[in-house]
Amino acid sequence: xxxxxxxxxxxxxxxxxxxxxxxxxxxxxxxxxxxxxxxxxxxxxxxxxxxxxxxxxxxxxxxxxxxxxxxxxxxxxxxxxxxxxxxxxxxxxxxxxxxxxxxxxxxxxxxxxxxxxxxxxxxxxxxxxxxxxxxxxxxxxxxxxxxxxxxxxxxxxxxxxxxxxxxxxxxxxxxxxxxxxxxxxxxxxxxxxxxxxxxxxxxxxxxxxxxxxxxxxxxxxxxxxxxxxxxxxxxxxxxxxxxxxxxxxxxxxxxxxxxxxxxxxxxxxxxxxxxxxxxxxxxxxxxxxxxxxxxxxxxxxxxxxxxxxxxxxxxxxxxxxxxxxxxxxxxxxxxxxxxxx
Numbered sequence: 396x397x398x399x400x401x402x403x404x405x406x407x408x409x410x411x412x413x414x415x416x417x418x419x420x421x422x423x424x425x426x427x428x429x430x431x432x433x434x435x436x437x438x439x440x441x442x443x444x445x446x447x448x449x450x451x452x453x454x455x456x457x458x459x460x461x462x463x464x465x466x467x468x469x470x471x472x473x474x475x476x477x478x479x480x481x482x483x484x485x486x487x488x489x490x491x492x493x494x495x496x497x498x499x500x501x502x503x504x505x506x507x508x509x510x511x512x513x514x515x516x517x518x519x520x521x522x523x524x525x526x527x528x529x530x531x532x533x534x535x536x537x538x539x540x541x542x543x544x545x546x547x548x549x550x551x552x553x554x555x556x557x558x559x560x561x562x563x564x565x566x567x568x569x570x571x572x573x574x575x576x577x578x579x580x581x582x583x584x585x586x587x588x589x590x591x592x593x594x595x596x597x598x599x600x601x602x603x604x605x606x607x608x609x610x611x612x613x614x615x616x617x618x619x620x621x622x623x624x625x626x627x628x629x630x631x632x633x634x635x636x637x638x639x640x641x642x643x644x645x646x647x648x649x650x651x652x653x654x655x656x657x658x659x660x661x662x663x664x665x666x667x668x669x670x671x672x673x674x675x676x677x678x679x680x681x682x683x684x685x686x687x688x689x690x691x692x693x694x695x696x697x698x699x700x701x702x703x704x705x706x707x708x709x710x711x712x713x714x715x716x717x718x719x720x721x722x723x724x725x726x727x728x729x730x731x732x733x734x735x736x
Contacts, residue, residue, distance in 0.1 A: 422459070422651040429462045429646065431487040432470035433638070434592070436618035440547045440676070441638055442466045444669035445489055448640075451661040456654050462487060468592065473573045481537040483645035489545055489638045493576035498536035500714035501529050504721055507710065508580045508633045508703040510728060514546055514670055517635055519731040525723055539647040541659065544666030546637040547613050547673045551630050552584065553621070554607030558629035560695050561585035561702040570596040570608040576710070580633060581609055583703050593619075600624045611636040613673060615689065616680045628691045631699050640666065 431449055435442035449464040471479055476488035477495060496503035505526065511517045520526060521543040530540045552558055556567060564585030571578040571588035578588040589605050597619045599605045607625045608614075614636075615621050615628065640662050647655065681691075710716050 422653050425459055425651050425654070427460050427485060427646075427650065429460065429485050429487050429642070430470060431462050431464045431489075432472060432476055433466060433489040434468045434472040435466050435489075437466070438617045440613055440669050440673045441489060441545060443672075444545060444665045447668065448661055448665040451665065452658055455657045455661060460650065460654050460658065468594075477538065477641070480539075480641055480643040480646075483537060483643050485643065485646045487541075487640070487642045489640050491572070491574050491577070492543075492637065492639050493574050495533055495538060495639070495641075496576070496710075496714040496716075498538060499529055499532040500710070500716035501525075501720050502533070503576050503710045503714050504707075504716040504724060505529065506576070506635060506637065507721060507724070508583075508706050509700045510724060511549075511635050512632075514635075514674065515735070516728050516731050517546060517637065518544065518670075520724060520727045523727055525720075525727065533641075534644050537644045539642045539644040541640040541642055542662040542666040543637070543639050544663065544670055545640060546635060546666075546670050548611035548636050548677060549632040550609050550611055550614075550634045550636050551628050551632055552586075552607065552609050553615055553625050553628050555625055555627055556606065556629075557627065557692070558694065559692065560698045563629075567607075568605045570599060570605045575713070576706070577609070577634065579709050580703060580706050583706050584609075584631065584633060584699060585702065597621060597624060609633070612677050612680050612684070616684055622684050622687050622689050626689050628689060629694050630691055631694055631696075633699060633703060 431445065433441065433445060435445065445464050445466060449462040452460055452462045473490060474494050476486070476490055479486045480488060481498070492506050493503040505520070526543065533540055552564070552569070554567070554569065556563065558564060561584055567586050568589050569581055569586040570593070571581050571590045573590055578590055581588040589599070591599060596605065596608055600607065601624060650658070707718070707721050711718060
Protein backbone atom coordinates (compact mmCIF):
# COMPACT_ATOMS: atom_id res chain seq x y z
CA UNK A 396 0.00 0.00 0.00
CA UNK A 397 2.82 2.38 0.89
CA UNK A 398 4.52 1.63 -2.43
CA UNK A 399 1.27 2.37 -4.30
CA UNK A 400 0.83 5.70 -2.47
CA UNK A 401 4.41 6.66 -3.22
CA UNK A 402 3.91 5.95 -6.94
CA UNK A 403 0.62 7.87 -6.93
CA UNK A 404 2.20 10.86 -5.22
CA UNK A 405 5.01 10.88 -7.76
CA UNK A 406 2.53 10.84 -10.65
CA UNK A 407 0.57 13.72 -9.13
CA UNK A 408 3.74 15.78 -8.76
CA UNK A 409 4.79 15.06 -12.35
CA UNK A 410 1.36 15.99 -13.71
CA UNK A 411 1.34 19.18 -11.65
CA UNK A 412 4.61 20.22 -13.23
CA UNK A 413 3.54 19.56 -16.82
CA UNK A 414 1.60 22.80 -17.45
CA UNK A 415 4.47 24.92 -16.09
CA UNK A 416 7.01 23.09 -18.20
CA UNK A 417 4.82 23.40 -21.27
CA UNK A 418 4.43 27.14 -20.64
CA UNK A 419 8.16 27.55 -20.17
CA UNK A 420 8.83 25.73 -23.42
CA UNK A 421 6.26 27.86 -25.23
CA UNK A 422 7.86 31.10 -24.00
CA UNK A 423 11.40 29.87 -24.69
CA UNK A 424 10.47 29.01 -28.26
CA UNK A 425 8.58 32.28 -28.88
CA UNK A 426 10.16 35.04 -30.98
CA UNK A 427 8.50 38.15 -32.38
CA UNK A 428 9.58 41.14 -34.47
CA UNK A 429 7.70 44.40 -33.77
CA UNK A 430 8.00 47.66 -35.71
CA UNK A 431 7.78 50.77 -33.51
CA UNK A 432 7.12 54.09 -35.25
CA UNK A 433 6.60 57.75 -34.43
CA UNK A 434 7.44 61.16 -35.84
CA UNK A 435 10.02 62.42 -33.35
CA UNK A 436 13.55 63.70 -33.98
CA UNK A 437 16.70 62.57 -32.12
CA UNK A 438 16.86 65.80 -30.10
CA UNK A 439 13.34 65.26 -28.67
CA UNK A 440 12.56 63.40 -25.44
CA UNK A 441 9.95 61.20 -27.12
CA UNK A 442 12.63 59.95 -29.52
CA UNK A 443 15.04 59.30 -26.65
CA UNK A 444 12.37 57.49 -24.61
CA UNK A 445 11.30 55.42 -27.64
CA UNK A 446 14.88 54.40 -28.38
CA UNK A 447 15.42 53.53 -24.72
CA UNK A 448 12.20 51.49 -24.64
CA UNK A 449 13.12 49.39 -27.69
CA UNK A 450 16.56 48.65 -26.24
CA UNK A 451 15.11 47.71 -22.83
CA UNK A 452 12.52 45.32 -24.25
CA UNK A 453 15.07 43.64 -26.51
CA UNK A 454 17.50 43.22 -23.62
CA UNK A 455 15.08 42.13 -20.90
CA UNK A 456 13.30 39.60 -23.08
CA UNK A 457 16.72 38.33 -24.21
CA UNK A 458 15.79 38.94 -27.83
CA UNK A 459 12.52 37.02 -27.76
CA UNK A 460 10.65 40.29 -28.42
CA UNK A 461 12.70 42.33 -30.87
CA UNK A 462 11.42 45.91 -31.18
CA UNK A 463 12.89 47.96 -34.02
CA UNK A 464 12.37 51.69 -33.57
CA UNK A 465 11.75 53.99 -36.54
CA UNK A 466 11.62 57.70 -35.65
CA UNK A 467 11.52 60.86 -37.79
CA UNK A 468 8.36 59.83 -39.68
CA UNK A 469 10.25 57.03 -41.45
CA UNK A 470 7.21 54.72 -41.22
CA UNK A 471 3.51 55.48 -40.67
CA UNK A 472 2.74 58.01 -37.92
CA UNK A 473 -0.26 59.80 -36.40
CA UNK A 474 -3.60 58.29 -37.42
CA UNK A 475 -1.99 55.91 -39.91
CA UNK A 476 0.00 54.37 -37.07
CA UNK A 477 -3.18 53.78 -35.06
CA UNK A 478 -4.82 52.13 -38.09
CA UNK A 479 -1.98 49.62 -38.35
CA UNK A 480 -2.67 48.54 -34.77
CA UNK A 481 -6.40 48.26 -35.47
CA UNK A 482 -5.58 46.03 -38.46
CA UNK A 483 -3.70 43.66 -36.15
CA UNK A 484 -0.15 44.15 -37.37
CA UNK A 485 2.93 43.48 -35.23
CA UNK A 486 3.09 47.18 -34.56
CA UNK A 487 3.80 49.64 -31.75
CA UNK A 488 3.27 53.40 -31.79
CA UNK A 489 3.46 56.51 -29.63
CA UNK A 490 0.77 59.01 -30.52
CA UNK A 491 -1.31 61.84 -29.13
CA UNK A 492 -4.46 60.51 -27.34
CA UNK A 493 -7.04 62.35 -29.45
CA UNK A 494 -5.94 60.25 -32.44
CA UNK A 495 -7.74 57.33 -30.76
CA UNK A 496 -10.99 59.30 -30.56
CA UNK A 497 -12.42 57.74 -33.73
CA UNK A 498 -12.44 54.47 -31.78
CA UNK A 499 -13.34 55.80 -28.32
CA UNK A 500 -14.61 59.38 -28.13
CA UNK A 501 -13.43 60.06 -24.58
CA UNK A 502 -9.82 59.75 -25.79
CA UNK A 503 -10.16 63.33 -27.05
CA UNK A 504 -11.88 64.60 -23.91
CA UNK A 505 -9.14 63.23 -21.66
CA UNK A 506 -6.75 65.88 -23.03
CA UNK A 507 -9.24 68.71 -23.39
CA UNK A 508 -7.62 72.18 -23.48
CA UNK A 509 -6.87 73.95 -20.22
CA UNK A 510 -7.63 70.77 -18.23
CA UNK A 511 -4.26 70.23 -16.52
CA UNK A 512 -1.73 72.56 -14.95
CA UNK A 513 1.09 70.05 -14.35
CA UNK A 514 2.15 66.44 -14.83
CA UNK A 515 1.02 65.42 -11.35
CA UNK A 516 -2.60 66.31 -12.14
CA UNK A 517 -2.38 64.50 -15.45
CA UNK A 518 -0.85 61.38 -13.85
CA UNK A 519 -3.60 61.33 -11.23
CA UNK A 520 -6.25 61.21 -13.95
CA UNK A 521 -4.30 58.57 -15.88
CA UNK A 522 -4.52 56.27 -12.84
CA UNK A 523 -8.30 56.75 -12.54
CA UNK A 524 -11.13 54.35 -13.26
CA UNK A 525 -12.22 56.73 -16.03
CA UNK A 526 -9.03 56.11 -18.01
CA UNK A 527 -9.03 52.39 -17.14
CA UNK A 528 -12.49 52.10 -18.71
CA UNK A 529 -11.33 54.08 -21.74
CA UNK A 530 -8.39 51.73 -22.21
CA UNK A 531 -10.75 48.73 -22.08
CA UNK A 532 -12.91 50.37 -24.73
CA UNK A 533 -9.88 50.82 -26.99
CA UNK A 534 -8.95 47.16 -26.52
CA UNK A 535 -12.26 46.19 -28.08
CA UNK A 536 -11.25 48.22 -31.14
CA UNK A 537 -7.89 46.46 -31.47
CA UNK A 538 -5.73 49.06 -29.67
CA UNK A 539 -3.84 47.94 -26.56
CA UNK A 540 -2.60 50.96 -24.58
CA UNK A 541 0.65 50.10 -22.81
CA UNK A 542 1.30 53.39 -21.04
CA UNK A 543 -0.01 56.96 -20.85
CA UNK A 544 2.91 58.84 -19.26
CA UNK A 545 5.07 59.92 -22.21
CA UNK A 546 4.68 63.65 -21.51
CA UNK A 547 7.06 66.47 -22.35
CA UNK A 548 5.66 69.73 -21.01
CA UNK A 549 2.82 72.00 -22.12
CA UNK A 550 2.04 73.57 -25.47
CA UNK A 551 2.05 77.34 -25.92
CA UNK A 552 1.80 79.76 -28.85
CA UNK A 553 5.16 80.47 -30.51
CA UNK A 554 5.39 83.36 -33.00
CA UNK A 555 7.07 86.71 -33.57
CA UNK A 556 3.87 88.45 -32.46
CA UNK A 557 2.95 90.14 -29.18
CA UNK A 558 0.17 87.83 -27.97
CA UNK A 559 -1.76 88.52 -24.76
CA UNK A 560 -5.38 87.75 -25.67
CA UNK A 561 -7.14 85.60 -28.31
CA UNK A 562 -7.82 88.75 -30.33
CA UNK A 563 -4.07 89.17 -30.85
CA UNK A 564 -4.09 85.99 -32.96
CA UNK A 565 -7.00 86.98 -35.20
CA UNK A 566 -6.02 86.88 -38.86
CA UNK A 567 -2.72 85.08 -38.21
CA UNK A 568 -1.97 81.62 -39.65
CA UNK A 569 -0.14 79.11 -37.44
CA UNK A 570 0.99 75.55 -38.10
CA UNK A 571 -1.14 72.81 -36.54
CA UNK A 572 -0.45 69.09 -36.16
CA UNK A 573 -2.54 66.45 -37.94
CA UNK A 574 -4.71 66.14 -34.82
CA UNK A 575 -8.13 67.63 -35.46
CA UNK A 576 -8.37 68.46 -31.75
CA UNK A 577 -5.16 70.47 -31.86
CA UNK A 578 -6.28 72.35 -34.97
CA UNK A 579 -9.68 73.11 -33.42
CA UNK A 580 -8.04 74.34 -30.22
CA UNK A 581 -5.69 76.60 -32.15
CA UNK A 582 -8.62 78.12 -34.03
CA UNK A 583 -10.46 78.76 -30.76
CA UNK A 584 -7.32 80.44 -29.43
CA UNK A 585 -7.89 82.96 -32.21
CA UNK A 586 -5.58 81.82 -35.02
CA UNK A 587 -6.13 80.20 -38.40
CA UNK A 588 -4.80 76.63 -38.29
CA UNK A 589 -2.73 75.22 -41.15
CA UNK A 590 -2.04 71.48 -40.59
CA UNK A 591 1.39 70.27 -41.77
CA UNK A 592 4.39 68.27 -40.57
CA UNK A 593 6.85 70.11 -38.35
CA UNK A 594 9.64 69.82 -40.90
CA UNK A 595 7.35 71.59 -43.40
CA UNK A 596 6.50 74.15 -40.73
CA UNK A 597 10.02 75.56 -40.57
CA UNK A 598 10.20 76.22 -44.30
CA UNK A 599 6.64 77.59 -44.17
CA UNK A 600 7.68 80.11 -41.53
CA UNK A 601 10.71 81.14 -43.61
CA UNK A 602 8.53 81.70 -46.67
CA UNK A 603 5.77 83.50 -44.73
CA UNK A 604 3.09 80.82 -45.28
CA UNK A 605 2.60 80.52 -41.50
CA UNK A 606 3.67 82.84 -38.69
CA UNK A 607 4.48 80.29 -36.04
CA UNK A 608 3.13 77.22 -34.28
CA UNK A 609 1.96 75.91 -30.93
CA UNK A 610 4.36 73.60 -29.11
CA UNK A 611 6.38 72.80 -26.00
CA UNK A 612 9.74 74.18 -24.87
CA UNK A 613 11.47 71.06 -26.21
CA UNK A 614 9.83 71.68 -29.61
CA UNK A 615 11.17 75.24 -29.77
CA UNK A 616 14.67 74.04 -28.89
CA UNK A 617 14.46 70.95 -31.08
CA UNK A 618 15.43 69.75 -34.52
CA UNK A 619 15.90 72.45 -37.14
CA UNK A 620 16.45 75.16 -34.50
CA UNK A 621 12.94 76.71 -34.59
CA UNK A 622 14.15 79.36 -32.14
CA UNK A 623 16.10 80.96 -34.98
CA UNK A 624 12.81 81.70 -36.77
CA UNK A 625 10.37 82.53 -33.96
CA UNK A 626 11.33 84.43 -30.84
CA UNK A 627 8.18 85.04 -28.74
CA UNK A 628 6.34 82.52 -26.56
CA UNK A 629 2.90 83.43 -25.25
CA UNK A 630 2.43 81.18 -22.20
CA UNK A 631 -1.02 79.82 -22.98
CA UNK A 632 -0.12 76.28 -21.81
CA UNK A 633 -3.36 75.30 -23.49
CA UNK A 634 -2.66 71.56 -23.98
CA UNK A 635 -0.47 69.04 -22.20
CA UNK A 636 2.17 67.65 -24.57
CA UNK A 637 1.69 63.93 -24.08
CA UNK A 638 1.67 60.68 -26.04
CA UNK A 639 0.20 57.23 -25.37
CA UNK A 640 2.23 54.11 -26.08
CA UNK A 641 0.18 51.40 -27.78
CA UNK A 642 0.46 48.06 -29.54
CA UNK A 643 -1.91 46.02 -31.69
CA UNK A 644 -4.25 44.05 -29.43
CA UNK A 645 -3.98 41.08 -31.78
CA UNK A 646 -0.20 41.22 -31.54
CA UNK A 647 -0.37 41.59 -27.75
CA UNK A 648 -2.56 38.55 -27.28
CA UNK A 649 -0.05 36.20 -28.91
CA UNK A 650 2.83 37.28 -26.66
CA UNK A 651 3.47 34.89 -23.71
CA UNK A 652 2.56 36.34 -20.32
CA UNK A 653 6.16 36.45 -19.05
CA UNK A 654 7.11 38.78 -21.92
CA UNK A 655 3.92 40.83 -21.58
CA UNK A 656 4.92 41.57 -17.98
CA UNK A 657 8.39 42.67 -19.06
CA UNK A 658 6.99 44.93 -21.80
CA UNK A 659 4.54 46.56 -19.36
CA UNK A 660 7.32 47.22 -16.85
CA UNK A 661 9.58 48.73 -19.53
CA UNK A 662 6.74 50.85 -20.93
CA UNK A 663 5.92 52.44 -17.58
CA UNK A 664 9.56 52.89 -16.62
CA UNK A 665 10.41 54.70 -19.86
CA UNK A 666 7.29 56.91 -19.70
CA UNK A 667 8.10 58.11 -16.21
CA UNK A 668 11.76 58.49 -17.17
CA UNK A 669 10.75 60.82 -19.99
CA UNK A 670 8.55 62.92 -17.72
CA UNK A 671 11.30 63.27 -15.12
CA UNK A 672 14.08 63.99 -17.59
CA UNK A 673 12.00 66.52 -19.49
CA UNK A 674 11.02 68.37 -16.30
CA UNK A 675 14.65 68.49 -15.20
CA UNK A 676 15.82 69.56 -18.67
CA UNK A 677 13.23 72.27 -19.30
CA UNK A 678 14.81 74.94 -17.10
CA UNK A 679 18.12 74.51 -18.92
CA UNK A 680 16.38 74.65 -22.29
CA UNK A 681 14.62 77.88 -21.34
CA UNK A 682 17.91 79.48 -20.29
CA UNK A 683 19.47 78.42 -23.58
CA UNK A 684 16.53 79.78 -25.57
CA UNK A 685 16.69 83.07 -23.69
CA UNK A 686 20.36 83.31 -24.62
CA UNK A 687 19.22 82.97 -28.24
CA UNK A 688 16.81 85.89 -27.91
CA UNK A 689 13.60 83.98 -27.19
CA UNK A 690 11.24 85.74 -24.75
CA UNK A 691 8.22 84.59 -22.73
CA UNK A 692 5.18 86.61 -21.75
CA UNK A 693 2.19 85.90 -19.56
CA UNK A 694 -1.26 86.04 -21.16
CA UNK A 695 -4.84 86.60 -20.07
CA UNK A 696 -5.43 82.95 -19.14
CA UNK A 697 -9.09 83.53 -18.28
CA UNK A 698 -9.68 84.92 -21.76
CA UNK A 699 -7.93 81.99 -23.43
CA UNK A 700 -9.75 79.46 -21.21
CA UNK A 701 -13.09 81.03 -22.15
CA UNK A 702 -12.08 80.98 -25.84
CA UNK A 703 -11.41 77.23 -25.57
CA UNK A 704 -14.84 76.35 -24.15
CA UNK A 705 -16.31 75.61 -27.64
CA UNK A 706 -13.71 72.84 -28.01
CA UNK A 707 -15.65 70.81 -25.44
CA UNK A 708 -18.84 71.16 -27.51
CA UNK A 709 -16.88 70.13 -30.58
CA UNK A 710 -15.48 66.98 -28.91
CA UNK A 711 -19.01 65.95 -27.91
CA UNK A 712 -20.36 66.54 -31.41
CA UNK A 713 -17.38 65.20 -33.36
CA UNK A 714 -16.53 62.08 -31.37
CA UNK A 715 -19.60 61.25 -29.33
CA UNK A 716 -18.00 61.98 -25.98
CA UNK A 717 -20.18 63.66 -23.34
CA UNK A 718 -20.38 66.64 -21.04
CA UNK A 719 -20.62 64.13 -18.18
CA UNK A 720 -17.20 62.81 -19.19
CA UNK A 721 -15.74 66.33 -19.10
CA UNK A 722 -17.34 66.96 -15.69
CA UNK A 723 -15.86 63.71 -14.36
CA UNK A 724 -12.40 64.67 -15.61
CA UNK A 725 -12.55 68.19 -14.17
CA UNK A 726 -13.78 66.70 -10.88
CA UNK A 727 -10.75 64.39 -10.78
CA UNK A 728 -8.40 67.33 -11.34
CA UNK A 729 -10.22 69.32 -8.64
CA UNK A 730 -9.95 66.31 -6.31
CA UNK A 731 -6.21 66.14 -6.83
CA UNK A 732 -5.80 69.87 -6.21
CA UNK A 733 -7.85 69.71 -3.03
CA UNK A 734 -5.78 66.81 -1.71
CA UNK A 735 -2.46 68.41 -2.66
CA UNK A 736 -3.01 72.08 -1.91
